[in-house]
Amino acid sequence: MSGNFTNFCCTDLATSENFSLVTSTWPTSVVVLTAIIMIAINLATIVGNALVTVALVKMNALKVIPANKDAIVSLAVADLFVGLLVMPCAIGSVVAGKWRFGRVWGKLTAFGNFLFCISSIMHLTLLSVDRYVAISRPLVYSSVVTKNRVRGACLLLWIYSTLWALPPLFGVVTYECFIPYIGKCFETEWPRGKGAVWFTASVVCCTYGAAVLVMCCVHFKIFNIVANQSRRISVELKKFRANNGLETRTNVASGRKGALTILIAIGTYVVCWSPFCLLLIVQTAHGKATGGPTVDITTMFIGFANSACNPLIYSIRYKSFRIAVKRMFARSNYYIKNLFWSGISNA
Numbered sequence: 001m002s003g004n005f006t007n008f009c010c011t012d013l014a015t016s017e018n019f020s021l022v023t024s025t026w027p028t029s030v031v032v033l034t035a036i037i038m039i040a041i042n043l044a045t046i047v048g049n050a051l052v053t054v055a056l057v058k059m060n061a062l063k064v065i066p067a068n069k070d071a072i073v074s075l076a077v078a079d080l081f082v083g084l085l086v087m088p089c090a091i092g093s094v095v096a097g098k099w100r101f102g103r104v105w106g107k108l109t110a111f112g113n114f115l116f117c118i119s120s121i122m123h124l125t126l127l128s129v130d131r132y133v134a135i136s137r138p139l140v141y142s143s144v145v146t147k148n149r150v151r152g153a154c155l156l157l158w159i160y161s162t163l164w165a166l167p168p169l170f171g172v173v174t175y176e177c178f179i180p181y182i183g184k185c186f187e188t189e190w191p192r193g194k195g196a197v198w199f200t201a202s203v204v205c206c207t208y209g210a211a212v213l214v215m216c217c218v219h220f221k222i223f224n225i226v227a228n229q230s231r232r233i234s235v236e237l238k239k240f241r242a243n244n245g246l247e248t249r250t251n252v253a254s255g256r257k258g259a260l261t262i263l264i265a266i267g268t269y270v271v272c273w274s275p276f277c278l279l280l281i282v283q284t285a286h287g288k289a290t291g292g293p294t295v296d297i298t299t300m301f302i303g304f305a306n307s308a309c310n311p312l313i314y315s316i317r318y319k320s321f322r323i324a325v326k327r328m329f330a331r332s333n334y335y336i337k338n339l340f341w342s343g344i345s346n347a
Contacts, residue, residue: 022180023097079116082307094297124215180293269306276303
């Protein structure tokens with residue numbers, strides 16, 4: 001195994017070291033525009049997910065977003081690592097027109113690309129199930145969905161994502177066949193009926209496909225429950241006092257808003273990553289050259305944009321989240337001013 005890994009690690013990257021990305025053939029204006037857009041997305045990813053993490057952990061803003069705090073933090077961490085470790089290398093490759101970060105970092109960033117992107121959709125699936133339990137079993141939710149169970153589920157999702165990120169590291173297929181900006185995928189590495197095809201079909205079906213199927217089924221049940229609850233409340237309003245009815249209706253509306261927010265996050269993920277996943281399916285059937293290198297790299301960059309979307313969704317959907325972020329900046333400004341003036345007075 002070690003001999004195969006050594007040969008794989010040295011040969012595939014050695015042959016692709018001199019490979020120029022398709023961006024080297026693009027007009028300079030297109031490369032500059034692409035780099036500017038990606039830098040903006042990268043900054044939004046880092047800042048947005050850092051704010052989500054701090055707002056939920058440091059400020060304990062559990063009621064800001066009606067979903068499980070630990071699962072959202074774990075999702076934000078996955079997206080944050082995309083912004084910190086994956087996207088900067090992709091931007092550098094676009095500008096340089098080639099991979100210039102070495103063999104070892106090429107493997108690490110490719111592994112991280114797999115791990116963090118798969119982890120994102122797995123955590124969205126977990127949040128969907130969390131909303132289903134909260135709405136369908138509200139009286140037992142706190143006893144069923146405990147902090148330790150959620151943290152254990154998040155750990156299992158990270159392990160599951162890691163298992164799917166490992167096979168290319170050991171030669172089942174090269175990372176270059178999935179991540180176009182680190183090197184060239186040769187047609188000889190993408191034979192029909194071999195390990196590459198089976199791995200590609202498996203990873204798409206068992207991560208993207210399975211997650212989307214579960215989330216669609218769960219949210220179909222959620223909105224059926226919410227619709228039934230709304231009809232039941234309308235009948236009960238005639239029997240109970242107006243204030244009790246209003247409180248019940250408010251709780252249902254809050255549950256509906258939380259479920260709809262997660263659904264928007266899921267829809268955004270599907271929109272961003274579907275082109276890349278569907279392209280992989282087509283290439284599995286018709287060969288890696290299908291679509292061309294420009295389509296390969298464009299669909300992956302569209303997928304990267306998803307990592308910046310969840311904080312924007314929270315900001316648009318929840319005023320309380322915006323208030324929490326403003327308080328964070330206000331506290332930061334207060335501490336900075338105090339340090340500044342204390343520095344002047346000490347001088």
